[in-house]
Amino acid sequence: MGKNVAIAGVTGAVGQEFLAILDERGFPMDSLKVLASSRSAGKTVRFRDADYTVEELTEDSFEGVDIALFSAGGARSKQFAPAAVRAGAVVVDNSSAFRMDPEVPLVVPEVNPEAIHRHKGIIANPNCTTIVANVAVWPLHKANPVRRMVVSTYQAASGAGMSAMLEMIQQAREVLDDKPVTCNVLKYQLAFNLYCHDSKIGPNGYNEEEMKMVKETRKIFGTDAIAITCTCVRVPVMRTHCESINLEFTKPIT
Ligand SMILES: NC(=O)c1ccc[n+]([C@@H]2O[C@H](COP(=O)([O-])OP(=O)(O)OC[C@H]3O[C@@H](n4cnc5c(N)ncnc54)[C@H](OP(=O)(O)O)[C@@H]3O)[C@@H](O)[C@H]2O)c1
Structure with a gap:
């Protein structure tokens, strides 16, 4: 049924x-x-x-x-x-x-x-960037517990929703036509540009998107023992997030 x-x-x-x-x-x-x-x-x-x-x-x-x-x-x-x-x-x-x-x-x-x-x-x-990282890191973590995780993300306009994608196209036209750039949905000019992810920056200097990676990964993996740092950058592509993940393991990799 x-x-x-x-x-x-x-x-x-x-x-x-x-x-x-x-x-x-x-x-x-x-x-x-x-x-x-x-x-x-x-x-x-x-x-x-x-x-x-x-x-x-x-x-x-x-x-x-x-x-x-x-x-x-x-x-x-x-x-x-x-x-x-x-x-x-x-x-x-x-x-x-x-x-x-x-x-x-x-x-x-x-x-x-x-x-x-x-x-x-x-x-x-979880957040999109957490999912991508967790799927890749989990099998490695099970084989050899991860001690430290350093993540950098390159996040597309799609992560900010449909209206952000449409605004980036509008911005690209405006830049090429030498007109003032519209930023109603996106915080800054994203077309032909990139910037620190548009979520709020907290007192520890990390933006909310970066802290999602830290907190959500620990909840999903069921451990606070992994040292995690993350840098999230919004990049001028329509779709497709990219991540670089550098891991330090508890035991040597053989
Ligand atoms: N986990 C992930 O991988 C991931 C990735 C991206 C986004 N997200 C999250 O998913 C959510 C949606 O993201 P999105 O990118 O799809 O955003 P979006 O393209 O801006 O779409 C927002 C949706 O919410 C509806 N909506 C807005 N205000 C509403 C209201 N007052 N009552 C009922 N519906 C309302 C909109 O309807 P209308 O068209 O009628 O305005 C539209 O269907 C956000 O919370 C975002 O953070 C999660």
């Missing part, structure tokens, strides 16, 4: 990927509810040769839903995920809203799939 699935944030960069992957994997579904802001209500999205009408995300959106995939920003997850759980759905949340909540498992299927069984209605998935 298939699942009744809802996607909150279906019109966004991540929401569109949810649809593509559900289709690619032939995920068994009985129904699909597509949710976004009131701005998108009434628009249609296409899935498996059918059109679905986007509804506004509200607390009443989750009646009869088995699995709710959330990617509409942390504030929306905090506001609406509890309502989805009360309605009986299991929430898989892509935002940072619940990642560090000790009651919420933070899961990378290739690393700690067993953590899923501890869920109380919400399962969080």
Whole structure:
């Protein structure tokens, strides 16, 4: 039997990927509810040769839903995920809203799939850069515990959402036409440029994106014993994040 699935944030960069992957994997579904802001209500999205009408995300959106995939920003997850759980759905949340909540498992299927069984209605998935690093580092860590991890990331416009991708194209046109550059979504000019990731810089000098790598990796690996440092840079490509990871192990590598 298939699942009744809802996607909150279906019109966004991540929401569109949810649809593509559900289709690619032939995920068994009985129904699909597509949710976004009131701005998108009434628009249609296409899935498996059918059109679905986007509804506004509200607390009443989750009646009869088995699995709710959330990617509409942390504030929306905090506001609406509890309502989805009360309605009986299991929430898989892509935002940072619940990642560090000790009651919420933070899961990378290739690393700690067993953590899923501890869920109380919400399962969080980590930041994109953490996932990429953890999938590569985990098998090495199991063979020879990692003592120190030095990560540098090169992150595309897509990580800042659909509107950031569109703004980078606009910026590129503006630069080439020698016009003032629009920075409504992106913090600075990204076209033909790069800068320290646009999240807030904390008192320790690291930006929030960098600290996500540190905290989330420790939660997923279940250890505080790894020394981790990370530098996150936004680079002017549309999609595709890149990472360099330098590891120091407990025992010599043979
Ligand atoms: N884990 C990861 O790999 C990863 C990667 C990238 C992003 N993220 C996270 O995923 C979330 C979405 O990112 P994105 O890149 O897809 O952003 P995006 O392209 O800007 O899309 C945002 C989505 O949220 C919806 N939304 C915004 N305000 C809303 C509201 N008040 N009520 C209901 N829906 C609302 C938007 O609907 P409208 O179109 O109607 O505005 C849109 O569907 C963010 O929390 C982001 O940090 C995670």
